[in-house]
Amino acid sequence: NVKDSKSTKSYDTFKTINFQITAPVVAPSISSFTADKASPQVNNTAVNLTASASGGTSLLYQFWAFDGTNWTLIKDYSSSYTATWTPTTAGSYTLYVNVKDSKSTKSFDTFKTINFQIN
16 A cells, blocks of 8 residues: 555555465376386287376376487377387387476486387
């Protein structure tokens, strides 16, 4: 409230500001990343991948396979924490799950890996 020193009113004018206080967002963290089949497997075998993460406000999951040379996108970012990988070539792979908050501007907030052999 603002009041002139000679005013007889309790105040002459006022201004309000609205604001909202929110709790800080906890960064995402991955507690587990698993495959439903044990390594090794033969090629053309479907392997179901599952990630479990917490934090953030709304989490997105992205799955990749890396053979030491090439990156293969298994499943692009979505709210689904599962993906199916069906490798067609024998080799040693590192499987990745990237997790980020839906409001994040980063390519990922955190990741976890699994080493997997295809014979």
